[in-house]
Amino acid sequence: EENGHQNKRLKSDADEEDAEDQNKKLPKRKIVLLMAYSGKGYHGMQRNVGSSQFKTIEDDLVSALVQSGCIPENHGEDMKKMSFQRCARTDKGVSAAGQIVSLKVRLIDDILEKINNHLPSHIRILGLKRVTGGFNSKNKCDARTYSYMLPTFAFAHKDHDVQEELYRLDRETLERVNKLLACYKGTHNFHNFTSQKGPRDPSAKRYIMEMFCGEPFVRENVEFAVIQVKGQSFMMHQIRKMIGLVIAIVKGYAAESIMERSWGEEKVDVPKAPGLGLVLEKVHFEKYNRRFGNDGLHEPLEWTEEEEKIAVFKEQYIYPTIINTEREEKSMANWLNTLPIHDFNSSAVEMQTNNKDSKKSSDAEGSDGCDDSD
Secondary structure (H helix, E strand, C coil): CCHHHHHHHHHHHHHHHHHHHHHHHHHHEEEEEEEEECCHHHCCCCCCCCCCCCCHHHHHHHHHHHHHHEEEHHCCCCCCCCEECCCECCCCCEEEEEEEEEEEEEEECCHHHHHCCCCCCEEEEEEEECCCCCCCCCCCHHHHHEEEEEEEHHHCCCCCCCCCCCCCCCCHHHHHHHHHCCCCCEEEEEEEEEEEEECCCHEEEEEEEECCCCECCEEECEEEEEEEEEEEECCHHHHHHHHHHHHHHHHCCCCHHHHHHHCCCCCCCCCCCCCEEEEEEEEHHHHHHHHHHHCCCCCCCCCHHHHHHHHHHHHHHHHHHHHHHHHHHHHHHHHHHHHHHCCCCHHHHHHHHHHHHHHHHHHHHCCCCCCCCC
């Protein structure tokens, strides 16, 4: 009996070695992976090699790629070897329903199943496509769509005493929110919506294609709504500050004229909404698809077949995390209490003095939004 066990064990070890040898013979191919993940508990998407203190989504992904035999172990240590590139760098706590990464892998059998077997359930690879050898998921991306899920009591006027669970957004307020969000469309100078960019820095100019708030819905007795924004690319904290400013106006802390002022050269105090609720929904590759999508060799980078899997993942992992964390930690309610300390009327000179102090504290706080700028 013992000999039988030993023979079985030796056979399974030999099978594994055979599979590994077979993998090594496979040529490497450039592919993209469609990823979905819940970002809670992670310090963002991007891997910090050498820093095991802060766990990132890419730490788990690279480990799964190595364990499944898609990439050699040394490629996990030096990601340049597999030409790895993420499309957008989501930061601490931010989730994704349609993140794309490009890399060179060995196209092993049942590749998606094998990678997912080595990933935790809140990170999934939902799709894979072959791409051109020179493809870079960040540089070839034309636009990104993010969503931001928030409890609607965030829009209740500051002078109204509201009970969070009983608050329901009325039609008039929703229309006002959408009118303000639509003001962001087009190209504006967003230097006030990020840190470390001056008013004359050309990279602070960003192009927004659309921004709107959808119909509210009730979950766990609290009413929520989802704001969607599509833009060419976004700077760190930009979306959260865009939403933060609209909330400050609708609540009655700031005048509508602050929007125009914020795009000028003057320094304006723009509040930054909490990171919880921000989700990378989709990345767009229109130019690439026009050129290579129907060339007979490559598929267009569209994910219609995966849409159902994306919807199921969001319902299972992303939305419950946002709702439960909001209920337990009250991140929006606590943040709303900080709005009165912002100075929405001060002049540039006063702001510079205040800003030196706030910069010290924000440097200590670190990054919490999305940054897919160049």
